[in-house]
Amino acid sequence: MKIIVGLLSNFEGDAYIGGFRMPEQRREVHGMLGYLPQSVAFQEWRTVNHALMTFGRLSGLSEDEAEQRIGEVLGVLDLSDVRNKKIVELSGGMAQKVGLAQALLHSPKLLVLDEPLAGLDPASRYQFKQVIKKLAEDGTTIFFSSHILSDVGDVATRIGILNRGRVVSVGTLDELRSRFGAGNSVEIVLSHDSGRWQKLKSIKGVKDLEQPSPDKLLVHLQSEANVDEIIDSLIRGLLELGSRIRSVTLLSPSLDEVYLKYVGEGGRA
DSSP, X not given: OHHHHTSOOOOSSOEEETTEEETTTHHHHHHHEEEEXXXXXXXXXXXXXXXXXXXXXXXXXXXXXXXXHHHHHHHHTTOGGGTTSBGGGSOHHHHHHHHHHHHHTTOOSEEEEESTTTTOOHHHHHHHHHHHHHHHHTTOEEEEEOSOHHHHHHHOSSEEEEETTEEEEEEXXXXXXXXXXXXXXXXXXXXXXXXXXXXXGGSTTEEEEEEEETTEEEEEEOTTOOHHHHHHHHHHHHHHTTOEEEEEEEEOOOHHHHHHHHHOTTOOO
């Protein structure tokens, strides 16, 4: 990430962004890049408008262009009412949103976000993620890092897993699951339990079977199992055993579970 935004110049290998080589052509790269660091730092005596105007001008916008974009971006982020407030008067969450505003001022093709959702309240987190999704839909490439894996799963179309500074795998969540052979589980809620569900353990592809509550069964499948065939066999088996089924739900591993599969319990990212 530091290489992409030009904060690290001494590195091995080659880095090209939009066809431009870093760090030799960082000026061209900076014209297409927006960056939100993990810790947003504005001079507290400035107003939001003053701070954003400075960043807009540094990004190559004219004063009129910056004035227009400040209004547009603050409107998108629901910050119009703090435009003339001083930075020192803002909450941590609002300051973080102003940080995103400065990264968006010049309509970058590439947006780099370092832990963008850290410290935000639930409403702000939701809004941030909606903005990120909309930007991606409109063609902006977004590269962001986060240790909050549920947030990654909510917005990312491709995910890279790091372990001790090295990329161990890249892909969609489904691809990451399938590559590691992370198995699925099936949750079955019963309206009537005949008490004979243990017989389902003999179905091919069933790894384990448990009853976490009187009306619920949790069936763990082997990683290479054919999920559709097993679910069909489970339904048929339960009905033949005299049980009645209220619902059947396929439970896939969460991104947290997949991550731990790749790096191991206690692994450091």
